[in-house]
Amino acid sequence: MMNKQRGKTRLLITIFLINLAYVINLSYANASGDEFPGRKLYPAVKYITIKDLKNKLNEVVVVDVRSKYEYQTLRIKGARHIAISNKKFVHEMKQLRAKVGDKDIVVYCNGKTCMKSYKAASKCQDYDVNGVVAYDAGIMDWAKIYPHDSVLLGKSPIDTDDLIIRKKFNSYLLTPDEFEKQFSKKKSIVVDLRDSFQRDATGIYVGLEVRINIDDKKALKTIIEKAKKEEKALFIYDAAGKQIRWLMYFLEANNTKEYYFMKGGARGYFKSLQEKYTS
Structure with missing residues (x-):
């Protein structure tokens, strides 16, 4: 039993390091001033x-x-x-x-x-x-x-006026640190919106989050109704802060009362860890 647990822990650490290494490489590319890293x-x-x-x-x-x-x-x-x-x-x-x-x-x-x-x-x-x-x-x-x-x-x-403008979208964004602080304080549901191939077998908040594919409208409606009924806020993150912008159309159309997005998604989360532990 302990060997299995150790194996699982090693796997999670390996996945974490792979994600962190990827973000570091992307950060260096961004740091060079490239618009297209x-x-x-x-x-x-x-x-x-x-x-x-x-x-x-x-x-x-x-x-x-x-x-x-x-x-x-x-x-x-x-x-x-x-x-x-x-x-x-x-x-x-x-x-x-x-x-x-x-x-x-x-x-x-x-x-x-x-x-x-x-x-x-x-x-x-x-x-x-x-x-x-x-x-x-x-x-x-x-x-x-x-x-x-x-x-x-x-x-x-x-x-083009029908496109959700950046200013409105930005008002729903929280930094990874603020994202964690807020969902810990509020009655909340955390949603991992990433595609299965982007998750690398694990989520950021293992045991605390719900995984939903953005194409699964039935599951999305179910979680929205659950949040309304239980008066909980939705805290949603994706891979890089891109998919959530499209999800916003769906949330607005379904009169979602309170929701927040993680700025930069999982990539932003690992980047913030990099900055914490390398500064």
Whole structure:
């Protein structure tokens, strides 16, 4: 029994160190002043700029690799959806490659500090799916600049005034330290919103949190109603502080009374630990 517990403890420590090492690498990339840190972390991945993608939009195949919910909320007009979290991701990308011939396939996510587009392109390289490049400026930048080539909640062209503005979104953000302090003080429910492949087998608050996939609307509605009934606040975090922005549309539509997000998500949490123990 003790050996099993020790093994579990070693596993959790290993996972923690892997996460911390990743954040340190990302922090160094950010510290160099790079707007796109993923370009250094994934040097083998080819990328396309926002202007070049606009100019070539009718010549390439665009794939959204985020969750289904994020795709349904806001996407590039004409984009297909193949989530990197899908176990059949490689298989579906191979099928797409065979279908579209020699056209470049452009994968995108939430951009800049969101690494899904790089990871998707890198995974395609590993499995010999050629001609896959990453658009790394993200969907929000695209929607603001090219509203006629965007779809918001099923409508296109979009009205950029309907996008949740940064100021309002920021008002719901708490630093990792404040996040912990507040959910410890309040009647609360902590939600880990990360995709399964992003969790690395463990959560930040093991035993204290609920894990929900952002695509599982039934589970999301259940937890919202539970929070209302029990008069509890929702404290939600994702991988990098990106998915929560899309979840905000759902929370508002369901009249969620009190909710907060962790600034920077799990990545921000591990970065704050790095700063504490290396300063």
